[in-house]
Amino acid sequence: xxxxxxxxxxxxxxxxxxxxxxxxxxxxxxxxxxxxxxxxxxxxxxxxxxxxxxxxxxxxxxxxxxxxxxxxxxxxxxxxxxxxxxxxxxxxxxxxxxxxxxxxxxxxxxxxxxxxxxxxxxxxxxxxxxxxxxxxxxxx
Amino acid sequence: xxxxxxxxxxxxxxxxxxxxxxxxxxxxxxxxxxxxxxxxxxxxxxxxxxxxxxxxxxxxxxxxxxxxxxxxxxxxxxxxxxxxxxxxxxxxxxxxxxxxxxxxxxxxxxxxxxxxxxxxxxxxxxxxxxxxxxxxxxxxxxxxxxxxxxxxxxxxxxxxxxxxxxxxxxxxxxxxxxxxxxxxxxxxxxxxxxxxxxxxxxxxxxxxxxxxxxxxxxxxxxxxxxxxxxxxxxxxxxxxxxxxxxxxxxxxxxxxxxxxxxxxxxxxxxxxxxxxxxxxxxxxxxxxxxxxxxxxxxxxxxx
Numbered sequence: 001x002x003x004x005x006x007x008x009x010x011x012x013x014x015x016x017x018x019x020x021x022x023x024x025x026x027x028x029x030x031x032x033x034x035x036x037x038x039x040x041x042x043x044x045x046x047x048x049x050x051x052x053x054x055x056x057x058x059x060x061x062x063x064x065x066x067x068x069x070x071x072x073x074x075x076x077x078x079x080x081x082x083x084x085x086x087x088x089x090x091x092x093x094x095x096x097x098x099x100x101x102x103x104x105x106x107x108x109x110x111x112x113x114x115x116x117x118x119x120x121x122x123x124x125x126x127x128x129x130x131x132x133x134x135x136x137x138x139x140x
Numbered sequence: 141x142x143x144x145x146x147x148x149x150x151x152x153x154x155x156x157x158x159x160x161x162x163x164x165x166x167x168x169x170x171x172x173x174x175x176x177x178x179x180x181x182x183x184x185x186x187x188x189x190x191x192x193x194x195x196x197x198x199x200x201x202x203x204x205x206x207x208x209x210x211x212x213x214x215x216x217x218x219x220x221x222x223x224x225x226x227x228x229x230x231x232x233x234x235x236x237x238x239x240x241x242x243x244x245x246x247x248x249x250x251x252x253x254x255x256x257x258x259x260x261x262x263x264x265x266x267x268x269x270x271x272x273x274x275x276x277x278x279x280x281x282x283x284x285x286x287x288x289x290x291x292x293x294x295x296x297x298x299x300x301x302x303x304x305x306x307x308x309x310x311x312x313x314x315x316x317x318x319x320x321x322x323x324x325x326x327x328x329x330x331x332x333x334x335x336x337x338x339x340x341x342x343x344x345x346x347x348x349x350x351x352x353x354x355x356x357x358x359x360x361x362x363x364x365x366x367x368x369x370x371x372x373x374x375x376x377x378x379x380x381x382x383x384x385x386x387x388x389x390x391x392x393x394x395x396x397x398x399x400x401x402x403x404x405x406x407x408x409x410x411x412x413x414x415x416x417x418x419x420x421x422x423x424x425x426x427x428x429x430x431x432x433x434x435x436x437x438x439x440x441x442x443x
Contacts, residue, residue, distance in 0.1 A: 059173065065359035067399040121442035122399055124191055128173070 031088040034114065039107050046103030050130040060135025063128055067119060068109075075139050085115050092139040105133050171258035175268060175319040176354060177362070178402035178438050179228070179236065179253065182391045183413055184352050184366045186327065187268035187317040189236045189255050195441045196228040198240075200413050202434035205424065215432050224413040234258070242413050246279035249414055259318055270315040276414055278307040285337070306337035311416035313350070323362075326353035333370075333419040343378050346386070347371045348419040354395065364404060365392040370419045389418045390426045391434070404436040 050056055064072075073079040077089030090097055100108075110129050112118045123129055176186035180198060190196060204218020212218045226240030226249075234255040241248050251274035259268045282302045310333065317327035329350035338344055352366030368389040372382055393406020409430045410418040424430030 062173075062359050066397065070398060121191060121193070125170070 031086070033090055034087045037104070037108060037113070039104050043103045043107040043111075044101065046101075046106060048102035048106075048130055048133060050127060050134060051102065053130075053134060056127070056131040056134050057138055059128065060131035060133070063123060063132050064135050067122060068132070087115060092136050098137070098140055102130075102133050102137075105136060106130070109133065109136075169260040169262040169264040172261055172319050175259060175317060175325045177395060177397035178404075180402065180404070180436050180438055181327075181352050181354065181364055181395075182366050182393060182404060182406050182408060182434075182436060183389075183410070183415070183418065184327075184329075184350060184368070185253055185270070185272045185313070185315060185415075187255050187258070187270040187315055189234050189253060189270075190230055190440055191442070192230050192233045193443045194230045195443065196230075196236075196238075197439045197441075198224075198226040198228065199437045200224040200226070200434070201436075202408070202411060202413065203432050205411075205430060205432045206407075207429035220411065220432075222411050222413055240414070242276075242417075244412055244417065247276045247414055247417070248279055249274050249276035251275075266318065268315075268317045268319075270317070272311075272313045272315060272415075274311045274415060276309050276311075276416060277304075278309065302337070309333070309335040309416045309420070311414070311419070313348075313415065315350075323356040324353070327351070331415065331419060333416045335416070335420055338420075341379065341383060342420075343376070345376045346419050347373055347376065348415075360396055360398065362395045362397075363392070364395045364406070366390075366408075368410075368415075368418060370422075384423065386418075386420060386422045387425045387430070389422050393434075400440045402436070402438045406434055406436075407431045408434055 069079055071077075071079045071081045071085065072089060072092070073082065075093050076091040079089075082089050092098075097105075106129060108116065109132060110119045110123065119129075123132070174188070176188045179186055179188050179190065179196065180200075183200060201223045202221060204212065204215040204220035206214040208215070208218070215221075222242065222244045224240050224242040224247075226238055228236050228238035228251075230236045236253045238251045238253075239249065240251070251272070253270060253272045255268060255270040257265050257267070257269045259265055285302060311331060313329050313331035315327055315329040317325060319325040327350070329348075329352075331348040331350060333346045333348060335342075335344055347370075349369045349371060350366070351368075352364070354362040354364045356362040366389070370386040370388070372385060387409065389408065389410035391406050391408025391410075393404055393408075395402060395404045397403070409424040409426045409432070410422040411424060411432065412418045412421055424432070
Protein backbone atom coordinates (compact mmCIF):
# COMPACT_ATOMS: atom_id res chain seq x y z
CA UNK A 1 0.00 0.00 0.00
CA UNK A 2 1.30 3.45 -0.89
CA UNK A 3 1.96 5.92 1.84
CA UNK A 4 0.18 8.68 -0.05
CA UNK A 5 -3.18 6.90 0.04
CA UNK A 6 -4.01 8.08 3.53
CA UNK A 7 -2.69 11.63 3.25
CA UNK A 8 -6.20 13.00 2.89
CA UNK A 9 -6.84 11.91 6.50
CA UNK A 10 -4.16 14.18 7.97
CA UNK A 11 -6.35 17.27 8.46
CA UNK A 12 -9.49 15.53 9.73
CA UNK A 13 -7.37 13.56 12.20
CA UNK A 14 -5.53 16.65 13.37
CA UNK A 15 -8.86 18.43 13.96
CA UNK A 16 -10.30 15.41 15.77
CA UNK A 17 -7.24 15.04 17.98
CA UNK A 18 -7.19 18.72 18.90
CA UNK A 19 -10.90 18.52 19.65
CA UNK A 20 -10.43 15.55 21.95
CA UNK A 21 -7.61 17.31 23.72
CA UNK A 22 -9.82 20.31 24.39
CA UNK A 23 -12.71 18.12 25.55
CA UNK A 24 -10.36 16.43 27.97
CA UNK A 25 -9.83 19.77 29.69
CA UNK A 26 -13.45 20.78 29.61
CA UNK A 27 -15.25 17.54 30.50
CA UNK A 28 -14.36 17.20 34.20
CA UNK A 29 -15.85 20.61 34.92
CA UNK A 30 -19.18 19.35 33.68
CA UNK A 31 -19.29 16.63 36.30
CA UNK A 32 -22.00 16.80 38.92
CA UNK A 33 -21.97 15.62 42.51
CA UNK A 34 -23.88 12.40 43.17
CA UNK A 35 -27.44 12.89 44.46
CA UNK A 36 -28.41 12.86 48.15
CA UNK A 37 -27.44 9.74 50.09
CA UNK A 38 -30.04 7.35 51.41
CA UNK A 39 -28.69 6.59 54.85
CA UNK A 40 -30.35 3.83 56.92
CA UNK A 41 -31.74 5.10 60.21
CA UNK A 42 -29.38 3.05 62.39
CA UNK A 43 -26.38 4.76 60.80
CA UNK A 44 -27.88 8.22 61.19
CA UNK A 45 -28.03 7.76 64.95
CA UNK A 46 -24.82 5.73 65.21
CA UNK A 47 -22.46 7.01 67.90
CA UNK A 48 -18.72 7.31 67.35
CA UNK A 49 -17.23 5.31 70.27
CA UNK A 50 -13.84 6.89 69.63
CA UNK A 51 -15.00 10.49 69.25
CA UNK A 52 -12.30 12.95 70.21
CA UNK A 53 -9.57 10.31 70.47
CA UNK A 54 -6.62 12.34 69.24
CA UNK A 55 -4.27 9.34 69.17
CA UNK A 56 -6.40 7.76 66.49
CA UNK A 57 -6.06 10.72 64.13
CA UNK A 58 -2.54 9.60 63.19
CA UNK A 59 -3.80 6.08 62.48
CA UNK A 60 -6.65 7.59 60.48
CA UNK A 61 -4.24 9.62 58.40
CA UNK A 62 -2.15 6.53 57.59
CA UNK A 63 -5.23 4.57 56.55
CA UNK A 64 -6.60 7.53 54.59
CA UNK A 65 -3.34 7.78 52.63
CA UNK A 66 -3.44 4.11 51.80
CA UNK A 67 -7.11 3.62 50.96
CA UNK A 68 -8.68 6.97 50.12
CA UNK A 69 -6.09 9.37 48.76
CA UNK A 70 -5.85 7.99 45.23
CA UNK A 71 -9.37 9.32 44.51
CA UNK A 72 -10.00 11.92 47.22
CA UNK A 73 -6.61 13.64 47.09
CA UNK A 74 -5.36 15.41 50.19
CA UNK A 75 -8.68 17.08 50.93
CA UNK A 76 -10.30 18.47 47.82
CA UNK A 77 -11.39 15.32 45.97
CA UNK A 78 -8.73 15.76 43.31
CA UNK A 79 -6.69 12.54 43.57
CA UNK A 80 -5.10 10.98 40.45
CA UNK A 81 -8.07 8.66 39.91
CA UNK A 82 -10.73 11.36 40.37
CA UNK A 83 -10.60 12.38 36.72
CA UNK A 84 -11.84 8.98 35.57
CA UNK A 85 -14.90 9.06 37.83
CA UNK A 86 -18.38 9.77 36.49
CA UNK A 87 -19.33 12.02 39.40
CA UNK A 88 -17.47 14.90 41.00
CA UNK A 89 -15.92 14.29 44.40
CA UNK A 90 -16.79 16.71 47.18
CA UNK A 91 -14.04 18.31 49.23
CA UNK A 92 -13.82 17.16 52.83
CA UNK A 93 -13.34 20.77 53.85
CA UNK A 94 -16.79 21.56 52.42
CA UNK A 95 -19.38 22.57 55.04
CA UNK A 96 -21.90 20.31 53.22
CA UNK A 97 -19.71 17.36 54.17
CA UNK A 98 -18.68 18.40 57.67
CA UNK A 99 -22.23 19.12 58.87
CA UNK A 100 -23.11 15.42 58.55
CA UNK A 101 -23.05 13.20 61.64
CA UNK A 102 -20.19 10.74 62.29
CA UNK A 103 -22.55 7.82 61.61
CA UNK A 104 -23.51 9.21 58.22
CA UNK A 105 -19.84 9.68 57.29
CA UNK A 106 -19.20 6.12 58.48
CA UNK A 107 -21.90 4.81 56.12
CA UNK A 108 -20.65 6.86 53.20
CA UNK A 109 -17.04 5.84 53.79
CA UNK A 110 -17.31 2.12 54.45
CA UNK A 111 -20.61 0.94 53.00
CA UNK A 112 -20.46 3.23 49.98
CA UNK A 113 -22.57 3.34 46.82
CA UNK A 114 -21.91 3.32 43.06
CA UNK A 115 -18.41 4.64 42.44
CA UNK A 116 -17.62 4.88 46.14
CA UNK A 117 -16.54 1.29 46.87
CA UNK A 118 -17.33 -0.72 49.97
CA UNK A 119 -14.38 -0.85 52.36
CA UNK A 120 -15.72 -3.27 54.98
CA UNK A 121 -13.34 -6.00 53.83
CA UNK A 122 -10.36 -3.72 53.44
CA UNK A 123 -10.62 -1.89 56.74
CA UNK A 124 -11.86 -4.55 59.06
CA UNK A 125 -11.66 -3.16 62.55
CA UNK A 126 -14.27 -0.76 63.85
CA UNK A 127 -11.60 1.25 65.63
CA UNK A 128 -9.69 1.76 62.37
CA UNK A 129 -12.85 2.93 60.60
CA UNK A 130 -13.60 5.48 63.31
CA UNK A 131 -9.97 6.56 63.13
CA UNK A 132 -10.59 7.59 59.52
CA UNK A 133 -13.80 9.41 60.47
CA UNK A 134 -11.86 11.26 63.18
CA UNK A 135 -9.18 12.16 60.65
CA UNK A 136 -11.77 13.47 58.17
CA UNK A 137 -13.04 15.75 60.95
CA UNK A 138 -9.62 17.42 61.11
CA UNK A 139 -9.85 18.44 57.44
CA UNK A 140 -12.31 21.27 58.08
CA UNK B 141 10.82 -37.76 53.97
CA UNK B 142 8.48 -39.67 56.32
CA UNK B 143 10.29 -38.31 59.35
CA UNK B 144 9.93 -34.85 57.94
CA UNK B 145 6.17 -35.21 57.50
CA UNK B 146 5.86 -36.50 61.07
CA UNK B 147 7.83 -33.52 62.28
CA UNK B 148 5.42 -31.13 60.56
CA UNK B 149 2.38 -32.92 61.97
CA UNK B 150 3.79 -32.75 65.49
CA UNK B 151 4.60 -29.09 65.04
CA UNK B 152 1.05 -28.43 63.85
CA UNK B 153 -0.48 -30.18 66.85
CA UNK B 154 1.89 -28.48 69.29
CA UNK B 155 1.21 -25.02 67.95
CA UNK B 156 -2.53 -25.60 67.78
CA UNK B 157 -2.46 -26.14 71.51
CA UNK B 158 -0.83 -22.77 71.99
CA UNK B 159 -3.21 -21.11 69.52
CA UNK B 160 -6.14 -22.06 71.71
CA UNK B 161 -4.60 -20.19 74.64
CA UNK B 162 -3.81 -17.32 72.37
CA UNK B 163 -7.50 -16.95 71.48
CA UNK B 164 -8.30 -16.09 75.10
CA UNK B 165 -5.74 -13.31 75.28
CA UNK B 166 -6.84 -11.85 71.98
CA UNK B 167 -10.00 -10.38 73.46
CA UNK B 168 -7.93 -7.80 75.26
CA UNK B 169 -4.89 -7.44 73.04
CA UNK B 170 -5.34 -6.93 69.31
CA UNK B 171 -2.76 -7.71 66.61
CA UNK B 172 -0.54 -4.80 65.54
CA UNK B 173 -1.62 -2.84 62.48
CA UNK B 174 0.08 -3.79 59.20
CA UNK B 175 3.51 -5.12 60.21
CA UNK B 176 4.09 -5.30 56.45
CA UNK B 177 2.13 -3.95 53.53
CA UNK B 178 2.09 -7.23 51.61
CA UNK B 179 2.68 -10.95 52.02
CA UNK B 180 5.64 -10.51 49.70
CA UNK B 181 8.86 -8.72 50.51
CA UNK B 182 10.95 -8.68 47.31
CA UNK B 183 11.07 -12.47 46.86
CA UNK B 184 10.66 -13.47 50.49
CA UNK B 185 7.48 -13.96 52.46
CA UNK B 186 6.30 -11.82 55.34
CA UNK B 187 4.22 -12.94 58.30
CA UNK B 188 1.32 -10.94 56.90
CA UNK B 189 -1.65 -12.78 55.43
CA UNK B 190 -4.55 -10.74 54.02
CA UNK B 191 -8.01 -11.23 55.53
CA UNK B 192 -10.01 -14.39 54.94
CA UNK B 193 -11.50 -14.61 51.47
CA UNK B 194 -8.80 -12.55 49.77
CA UNK B 195 -7.54 -13.53 46.34
CA UNK B 196 -4.09 -12.23 45.50
CA UNK B 197 -2.50 -12.09 42.09
CA UNK B 198 1.25 -11.61 41.97
CA UNK B 199 3.69 -10.79 39.19
CA UNK B 200 7.37 -11.19 40.02
CA UNK B 201 9.91 -10.24 37.42
CA UNK B 202 13.69 -10.05 37.32
CA UNK B 203 15.66 -8.64 34.43
CA UNK B 204 19.09 -9.88 33.42
CA UNK B 205 22.26 -8.89 35.30
CA UNK B 206 23.39 -5.29 35.13
CA UNK B 207 27.03 -6.18 34.46
CA UNK B 208 27.00 -5.21 30.77
CA UNK B 209 26.02 -1.66 31.62
CA UNK B 210 24.46 0.61 29.06
CA UNK B 211 24.91 -1.87 26.16
CA UNK B 212 21.81 -3.80 27.25
CA UNK B 213 20.46 -0.96 29.38
CA UNK B 214 21.47 -2.51 32.71
CA UNK B 215 19.89 -5.85 31.98
CA UNK B 216 16.52 -4.58 30.71
CA UNK B 217 17.25 -5.88 27.17
CA UNK B 218 19.15 -8.89 28.45
CA UNK B 219 17.84 -12.36 27.51
CA UNK B 220 18.38 -13.68 31.06
CA UNK B 221 15.08 -12.45 32.50
CA UNK B 222 12.93 -14.52 34.82
CA UNK B 223 9.26 -14.15 35.67
CA UNK B 224 6.73 -15.78 37.98
CA UNK B 225 2.96 -15.45 37.92
CA UNK B 226 1.12 -16.58 40.99
CA UNK B 227 -2.30 -16.71 42.62
CA UNK B 228 -2.86 -16.96 46.36
CA UNK B 229 -6.06 -17.44 48.29
CA UNK B 230 -6.89 -17.15 51.98
CA UNK B 231 -9.54 -19.81 52.79
CA UNK B 232 -9.31 -19.47 56.58
CA UNK B 233 -7.96 -16.77 58.84
CA UNK B 234 -4.15 -16.56 58.73
CA UNK B 235 -3.76 -19.47 56.34
CA UNK B 236 -2.97 -18.98 52.68
CA UNK B 237 -2.53 -21.35 49.76
CA UNK B 238 -1.00 -20.51 46.41
CA UNK B 239 0.03 -21.72 43.01
CA UNK B 240 2.56 -20.24 40.61
CA UNK B 241 4.53 -20.68 37.45
CA UNK B 242 8.10 -19.57 36.92
CA UNK B 243 9.97 -19.22 33.65
CA UNK B 244 13.32 -20.49 34.97
CA UNK B 245 13.33 -24.31 34.95
CA UNK B 246 9.63 -24.20 33.98
CA UNK B 247 8.74 -24.54 37.66
CA UNK B 248 5.13 -25.01 38.69
CA UNK B 249 4.76 -24.53 42.41
CA UNK B 250 2.23 -25.06 45.16
CA UNK B 251 2.72 -23.18 48.37
CA UNK B 252 1.12 -22.54 51.73
CA UNK B 253 1.67 -20.07 54.52
CA UNK B 254 0.34 -20.19 58.02
CA UNK B 255 0.73 -17.32 60.45
CA UNK B 256 0.65 -19.07 63.79
CA UNK B 257 0.91 -15.94 65.92
CA UNK B 258 0.42 -12.31 65.17
CA UNK B 259 2.33 -9.76 67.20
CA UNK B 260 -0.02 -7.90 69.51
CA UNK B 261 -0.21 -4.23 70.42
CA UNK B 262 0.31 -4.71 74.14
CA UNK B 263 3.14 -7.20 73.60
CA UNK B 264 1.21 -10.16 74.98
CA UNK B 265 2.72 -11.85 71.94
CA UNK B 266 5.90 -9.92 71.13
CA UNK B 267 6.58 -11.45 67.70
CA UNK B 268 4.72 -12.79 64.71
CA UNK B 269 5.53 -16.36 63.73
CA UNK B 270 4.76 -17.95 60.38
CA UNK B 271 5.46 -21.20 58.57
CA UNK B 272 5.90 -21.22 54.82
CA UNK B 273 6.25 -24.21 52.55
CA UNK B 274 6.57 -24.72 48.84
CA UNK B 275 6.81 -27.72 46.57
CA UNK B 276 7.81 -27.16 42.95
CA UNK B 277 7.95 -29.33 39.85
CA UNK B 278 10.72 -28.79 37.33
CA UNK B 279 8.84 -29.05 34.04
CA UNK B 280 11.72 -29.04 31.58
CA UNK B 281 12.45 -31.63 28.96
CA UNK B 282 14.77 -34.40 30.17
CA UNK B 283 17.56 -33.25 27.85
CA UNK B 284 17.81 -30.07 29.93
CA UNK B 285 18.91 -31.96 33.05
CA UNK B 286 22.44 -32.62 31.71
CA UNK B 287 24.22 -34.55 34.45
CA UNK B 288 21.30 -34.29 36.82
CA UNK B 289 20.72 -37.98 37.40
CA UNK B 290 23.67 -40.30 37.08
CA UNK B 291 24.40 -43.32 39.14
CA UNK B 292 28.06 -44.14 38.79
CA UNK B 293 29.44 -42.12 35.92
CA UNK B 294 29.48 -38.44 35.11
CA UNK B 295 27.64 -38.93 31.82
CA UNK B 296 24.42 -37.24 30.68
CA UNK B 297 21.03 -38.03 32.16
CA UNK B 298 19.26 -40.85 30.36
CA UNK B 299 15.75 -39.86 29.20
CA UNK B 300 13.94 -42.76 30.84
CA UNK B 301 15.78 -42.48 34.13
CA UNK B 302 14.02 -39.26 35.16
CA UNK B 303 10.79 -39.96 37.02
CA UNK B 304 8.22 -37.48 38.28
CA UNK B 305 9.67 -37.58 41.80
CA UNK B 306 13.03 -36.46 40.47
CA UNK B 307 11.53 -33.22 39.33
CA UNK B 308 10.31 -32.19 42.78
CA UNK B 309 11.94 -29.71 45.11
CA UNK B 310 10.84 -28.58 48.56
CA UNK B 311 11.28 -25.47 50.63
CA UNK B 312 10.09 -24.95 54.19
CA UNK B 313 10.68 -21.92 56.32
CA UNK B 314 10.03 -20.61 59.80
CA UNK B 315 9.66 -16.84 59.89
CA UNK B 316 9.77 -14.70 63.02
CA UNK B 317 8.99 -11.03 62.64
CA UNK B 318 8.47 -7.97 64.76
CA UNK B 319 7.17 -4.51 64.06
CA UNK B 320 9.49 -2.50 66.27
CA UNK B 321 8.13 0.95 65.56
CA UNK B 322 5.68 2.53 63.14
CA UNK B 323 8.49 2.70 60.59
CA UNK B 324 10.62 -0.36 61.30
CA UNK B 325 9.69 -4.03 60.86
CA UNK B 326 12.27 -6.82 60.76
CA UNK B 327 12.10 -10.55 60.15
CA UNK B 328 14.48 -13.44 60.60
CA UNK B 329 13.96 -16.91 59.24
CA UNK B 330 15.45 -20.37 58.94
CA UNK B 331 14.74 -22.65 56.02
CA UNK B 332 15.32 -26.15 54.75
CA UNK B 333 15.59 -26.80 51.02
CA UNK B 334 15.59 -30.20 49.40
CA UNK B 335 15.93 -31.13 45.72
CA UNK B 336 15.13 -34.73 44.83
CA UNK B 337 17.59 -34.60 41.96
CA UNK B 338 20.78 -32.56 41.60
CA UNK B 339 23.97 -32.88 39.58
CA UNK B 340 26.67 -35.25 40.87
CA UNK B 341 28.74 -32.46 42.40
CA UNK B 342 25.90 -30.73 44.23
CA UNK B 343 24.08 -31.26 47.53
CA UNK B 344 20.46 -32.34 47.80
CA UNK B 345 19.87 -30.36 51.00
CA UNK B 346 20.62 -26.84 52.08
CA UNK B 347 19.79 -24.93 55.23
CA UNK B 348 19.29 -21.23 54.78
CA UNK B 349 19.22 -18.22 57.08
CA UNK B 350 17.08 -15.25 56.13
CA UNK B 351 16.97 -11.68 57.27
CA UNK B 352 14.76 -8.97 55.83
CA UNK B 353 12.75 -5.91 56.69
CA UNK B 354 11.23 -2.60 55.82
CA UNK B 355 11.93 0.96 56.82
CA UNK B 356 8.92 3.14 56.18
CA UNK B 357 9.67 6.69 55.09
CA UNK B 358 6.20 7.91 54.18
CA UNK B 359 2.68 6.58 54.75
CA UNK B 360 2.80 4.69 51.45
CA UNK B 361 6.50 4.11 50.81
CA UNK B 362 9.19 2.03 52.43
CA UNK B 363 12.76 1.04 51.88
CA UNK B 364 12.90 -2.77 51.78
CA UNK B 365 15.72 -5.29 51.84
CA UNK B 366 16.43 -8.98 52.21
CA UNK B 367 19.50 -11.13 52.72
CA UNK B 368 19.33 -14.91 52.32
CA UNK B 369 22.36 -17.00 53.16
CA UNK B 370 22.73 -20.66 52.19
CA UNK B 371 24.73 -22.07 55.10
CA UNK B 372 27.83 -24.22 54.75
CA UNK B 373 27.04 -27.18 56.99
CA UNK B 374 29.47 -30.04 56.56
CA UNK B 375 27.17 -32.55 58.28
CA UNK B 376 24.46 -32.35 55.62
CA UNK B 377 26.82 -31.92 52.65
CA UNK B 378 27.57 -34.80 50.32
CA UNK B 379 30.71 -33.15 48.94
CA UNK B 380 34.31 -33.02 50.16
CA UNK B 381 34.83 -29.46 49.07
CA UNK B 382 32.67 -26.37 48.71
CA UNK B 383 32.76 -26.03 44.96
CA UNK B 384 29.90 -23.97 43.57
CA UNK B 385 28.43 -23.33 47.00
CA UNK B 386 25.48 -20.99 46.31
CA UNK B 387 26.01 -17.30 46.96
CA UNK B 388 23.90 -15.25 49.35
CA UNK B 389 20.95 -13.42 47.86
CA UNK B 390 21.00 -9.72 48.63
CA UNK B 391 18.24 -7.42 47.44
CA UNK B 392 17.14 -3.91 48.31
CA UNK B 393 14.54 -1.59 46.89
CA UNK B 394 11.49 0.54 47.44
CA UNK B 395 7.90 -0.45 48.13
CA UNK B 396 4.85 1.66 47.37
CA UNK B 397 1.54 0.33 48.56
CA UNK B 398 -2.07 1.29 48.02
CA UNK B 399 -5.37 -0.13 49.16
CA UNK B 400 -5.17 -3.14 46.86
CA UNK B 401 -1.65 -3.13 45.40
CA UNK B 402 1.94 -3.40 46.50
CA UNK B 403 4.63 -2.30 44.05
CA UNK B 404 8.17 -3.28 44.88
CA UNK B 405 11.08 -2.35 42.66
CA UNK B 406 14.51 -3.53 43.66
CA UNK B 407 18.01 -4.62 42.79
CA UNK B 408 18.96 -8.13 43.78
CA UNK B 409 21.33 -10.96 43.07
CA UNK B 410 19.43 -14.24 42.72
CA UNK B 411 17.99 -14.85 39.27
CA UNK B 412 15.67 -17.49 40.71
CA UNK B 413 12.33 -16.35 42.08
CA UNK B 414 11.04 -19.34 44.03
CA UNK B 415 12.87 -19.67 47.36
CA UNK B 416 14.36 -23.16 46.93
CA UNK B 417 15.93 -22.09 43.64
CA UNK B 418 17.53 -19.06 45.30
CA UNK B 419 18.91 -21.04 48.20
CA UNK B 420 20.18 -23.89 46.03
CA UNK B 421 21.35 -22.36 42.76
CA UNK B 422 22.20 -18.69 43.07
CA UNK B 423 25.69 -18.08 41.67
CA UNK B 424 25.38 -14.31 41.25
CA UNK B 425 27.53 -12.37 43.67
CA UNK B 426 26.60 -8.83 44.66
CA UNK B 427 30.28 -8.09 45.24
CA UNK B 428 31.03 -9.06 41.66
CA UNK B 429 28.54 -7.28 39.39
CA UNK B 430 25.83 -9.79 40.20
CA UNK B 431 22.93 -7.39 40.70
CA UNK B 432 19.83 -7.26 38.52
CA UNK B 433 16.75 -5.06 38.51
CA UNK B 434 13.45 -6.69 39.45
CA UNK B 435 9.94 -5.90 40.55
CA UNK B 436 7.05 -7.51 42.41
CA UNK B 437 3.46 -6.38 41.97
CA UNK B 438 0.54 -7.75 43.94
CA UNK B 439 -3.17 -7.11 43.51
CA UNK B 440 -5.82 -8.07 46.04
CA UNK B 441 -9.49 -8.85 45.58
CA UNK B 442 -11.89 -9.45 48.44
CA UNK B 443 -14.86 -11.75 48.22
